[in-house]
Amino acid sequence: MHELPQQLANGLILGAMYGLIAIGYTMVYGIVQLINFAHGEIFMVGGFGALTVFLALPAGFSLLAAIPLMIIGGVIVSVLVATAAERFAYRPLRNAPRLAPLITAIGLSLALQQAVWKWYPDAKKDRSFPQFDGSPFHILGANIQRGDLFILIAAPVCMIALGFYVTKTRTGRGMQATAQDPDTAKLMGINTDRIIVMAFAIGAAFAAVAAVGYGLHNGQVGFRMGFIMGLKAFTAAVLGGIGNIYGAMLGGIVLGLAESLAVGYIGNIPSMELFGGGAWKDVWAFVLLIVVLLVRPQGLLGERVADRA
Amino acid sequence: MTALLEVEDLRVAYGKIEAVKGISFSVEAGQVVTLIGTNGAGKTTTLRTLSGLLEPLAGQIKFDGKPLKNVPAHKIVALGMAHSPEGRHIFPRMTIEDNLRLGAYLRDDKAGIEKDIQRAYDLFPILGERRKQAAGTLSGGEQQMLAMGRALMSQPKLLMLDEPSMGLSPIMMQKIMATISELKAQGTTILLVEQNAQAALSLADQGHVMEIGKIVLSGTGQDLLHDESVRKAYLGED
Numbered sequence: 001m002h003e004l005p006q007q008l009a010n011g012l013i014l015g016a017m018y019g020l021i022a023i024g025y026t027m028v029y030g031i032v033q034l035i036n037f038a039h040g041e042i043f044m045v046g047g048f049g050a051l052t053v054f055l056a057l058p059a060g061f062s063l064l065a066a067i068p069l070m071i072i073g074g075v076i077v078s079v080l081v082a083t084a085a086e087r088f089a090y091r092p093l094r095n096a097p098r099l100a101p102l103i104t105a106i107g108l109s110l111a112l113q114q115a116v117w118k119w120y121p122d123a124k125k126d127r128s129f130p131q132f133d134g135s136p137f138h139i140l141g142a143n144i145q146r147g148d149l150f151i152l153i154a155a156p157v158c159m160i161a162l163g164f165y166v167t168k169t170r171t172g173r174g175m176q177a178t179a180q181d182p183d184t185a186k187l188m189g190i191n192t193d194r195i196i197v198m199a200f201a202i203g204a205a206f207a208a209v210a211a212v213g214y215g216l217h218n219g220q221v222g223f224r225m226g227f228i229m230g231l232k233a234f235t236a237a238v239l240g241g242i243g244n245i246y247g248a249m250l251g252g253i254v255l256g257l258a259e260s261l262a263v264g265y266i267g268n269i270p271s272m273e274l275f276g277g278g279a280w281k282d283v284w285a286f287v288l289l290i291v292v293l294l295v296r297p298q299g300l301l302g303e304r305v306a307d308r309a
Numbered sequence: 310m311t312a313l314l315e316v317e318d319l320r321v322a323y324g325k326i327e328a329v330k331g332i333s334f335s336v337e338a339g340q341v342v343t344l345i346g347t348n349g350a351g352k353t354t355t356l357r358t359l360s361g362l363l364e365p366l367a368g369q370i371k372f373d374g375k376p377l378k379n380v381p382a383h384k385i386v387a388l389g390m391a392h393s394p395e396g397r398h399i400f401p402r403m404t405i406e407d408n409l410r411l412g413a414y415l416r417d418d419k420a421g422i423e424k425d426i427q428r429a430y431d432l433f434p435i436l437g438e439r440r441k442q443a444a445g446t447l448s449g450g451e452q453q454m455l456a457m458g459r460a461l462m463s464q465p466k467l468l469m470l471d472e473p474s475m476g477l478s479p480i481m482m483q484k485i486m487a488t489i490s491e492l493k494a495q496g497t498t499i500l501l502v503e504q505n506a507q508a509a510l511s512l513a514d515q516g517h518v519m520e521i522g523k524i525v526l527s528g529t530g531q532d533l534l535h536d537e538s539v540r541k542a543y544l545g546e547d
Contacts, residue, residue, distance in 0.1 A: 173407065173410070173411060174411075176400075176402075176403065177403070177411050180400045180401065180402060180403070181398055181400060183362055183394070183398070184394060184398040185411075186361070186362060186381075186383050186386075187360060187362070187382065187386065187391075187394060187460075188383075188386065188411045188414045188459075188463075189387055189414045189415040189463065190383055190411075191383045192383070
């Protein structure tokens with residue numbers, strides 16, 4: 001199973017998840033210059049929210065019909081947790097030194113992990129997530145599991161919707177203005193507090209969609225799943241140019257493809273046999289980040305921050 | 310007749326440092342009132358407090374009959390106060406037209422917005438020629454025009470302009486000042502903060518001279534223009 005189409009498909013599936021999660025990092029950073037290190041856990045609770053909805057449905061309910069309900073459940077949980085974090089943890093620190101909200105975010109991340117571990121039934125081990133039955137689809141030479149079609153469809157749909165929202169709606173334009181110059185945005189009549197809540201909420205909703213994709217892909221969700229996925233998605237956001245929503249998705253896909261290709265091929269290179277295989281994929285992901293940041297510190301689609309006159 | 314804007318004993322501080330130390334003045338509808346003074350006199354601080362970006366330490370601000378205590382900045386815009394900030398602060402990565410549209414953020418009358426965008430282009434033809442260009446590519450003077458045009462897009466009852474001539478070439482400065490008198494002729498109420506005292510006083514109905522957080526002298530624009538101490542301190546005469 002080392003054919004190129006399969007590796008590309010795997011990379012794309014993984015990358016779509018990274019990209020969707022990365023949107024949350026990049027939007028929040030773009031508006032309040034905060035790296036929300038609890039975002040990985042926002043993703044994680046979304047997975048548990050979706051699972052909870054599925055478990056509450058009567059036996060025999062078709063998974064396909066359950067998916068929209070699971071998305072809604074996951075989105076509600078993620079958005080509630082993220083907006084509560086914004087309101088009660090980050091907003092009081094908005095004028096505090098940068099380090100204070102950062103440490104708060106890390107603390108929140110640990111607290112959310114432990115809360116799920118302690119209070120979600122049987123969450124001390126990974127909980128199994130529903131799976132689609134049936135054989136994989138063969139598309140362009142790759143085998144794609146039925147469940148993975150979800151993320152491959154959801155990611156572009158989310159991106160198109162977000163692009164429309166940001167450029168065509170009034171609040172979306174208010175969001176761009178707030179990102180560029182928050183005080184002046186207020187002078188336009190923009191309620192910047194509400195814009196910040198919206199940024200957290202959209203990021204959380206996308207993370208919950210990614211969590212459904214993650215559950216369908218891996219067949220399980222667990223209280224620790226937000227850590228490495230969050231770290232990778234953060235890497236994707238930086239790779240793409242933090243603050244840029246298209247950059248986040250691009251960074252996610254580039255990262256997913258790079259990981260997948262590294263796993264598949266690096267071991268075939270003479271004298272590199274040692275570094276092939278899945279165990280090294282995280283290493284290659286971060287090597288890619290370092291290389292891109294050395295060559296292009298602002299990220300793939302990032303702009304150099306211009307001084308304001 | 311009650312004033313459109315009434316400021317009473319306003320005090321503003323940054324931490325322990327008091328930048329505005331109890332000033333009172335008012336602006337009547339249709340008037341142009343100017344605050345002049347050197348750097349650090351507290352003029353910009355005053356405007357930023359009026360528009361809600363800063364919180365006053367004490368004192369009262371009444372706008373259109375309503376006290377502005379604890380009213381957030383975005384709601385003050387809705388009441389009819391527009392603030393073109395010092396340093397212009399246009400949105401550099403947006404087009405000129407999008408900048409103007411943001412000025413009309415709270416308005417719902419699409420036809421009216423289009424009409425006012427056209428009006429801004431009539432007032433500043435260069436903006437109309439470059440409407441699809443990123444605002445960051447404009448020259449300083451053009452950015453100032455955009456900032457003023459954007460402030461007008463909210464159809465304000467009071468237009469506050471902070472240092473519109475700052476950093477501009479003499480020709481551009483004249484152009485901006487000519488536009489302000491044009492706006493005045495159209496009946497726009499303006500609170501103008503300027504370091505260029507000569508230009509500001511020539512077109513102001515009322516003027517106030519600020520020095521380190523206090524108003525030290527008030528009068529009509531013409532009175533101040535001919536006041537000996539003002540001429541010495543601000544108009545560079547011996």
